[in-house]
Amino acid sequence: MRITLSTIAALFLSGALHAETPASLLQSYAGEAAAASRPYAGPSTSAGDRFFHQQHKDWSCASCHTPDPRRGGSHAVTGKTIQPLAPSVNPARFQDRSKADKWFKRNCNDTVGRECTAAEKADVLAYLISLGGAK
């Protein structure tokens, strides 16, 4: 019976991995941040707001995603359309952990010059989730 229960738990986890929401992703980044540095005060919407708009090297997140992430932007080099980043106006955002990780890795390298920490990702995501519908 014990084996059965642990099997169930494992299977449930593997099933759950396929269904991310912005909130569950935020929880998972915050969990990593807490594990990496204690004490961890939790994700900060205002820190995420600052990080998003801050000019790091040549670019900020807003360079391509526009200062209002509820609006669509365009790629700094190719001009290709970028759909809005805020989940309130674009429900397709932050539904997949591997996709979110892929883009955080690329865009942080391009913009900040290094990979972002779990705490930074949690802050930015908290800020994006905090944005309501389009103006």
Add this chain to the structure above:
Amino acid sequence: MSERNRAGIRLVDWFVWSGATLLLVYGLVCEAGAATSSPAAVFAEECGVCHVAYPGNLMQAADWSKVLGSLDRHYGVDASLDPQVLAAVASHLRVRPPATKAGDSSEALPRITTSGWFRREHDEVPAKAWSSPAVKSAANCSACHPGAERGDFNEHSIRIPGEVHHEHKRED
């Protein structure tokens, strides 16, 4: 343990295992869905998200290999991919998936737009068209080739922004 309790446990066990099986099947279907996307679909999704999903025949296999071997330094941006996804993209372009780090980092990346055939095909395009804000970059095929996303570069459908077109009326 009474016979009744045993039956109860068996019933619970049955439900638990049925649930587990369903979850397992769900998990496998999800995995299979992700793994069986065709290389063409993976290429269109992964490459086409930032720029035109350039048809593979616009560049030599050796040049594609160089591009795929340095996706972390992709014409000024990081476009790195997971090995599994990279393998699908390589398969679509009919090249071997690159080793972890192929190519010399100091080597300039090949560009479709500097190849001989590209220059020849575009020698009639006026200089001001290239610098037009609607074009922005020679890599922006769709600015003048409306069907570029579908791999359609037919000469008759070319529309250079800012030029008067006799064959096609603008619909907007």
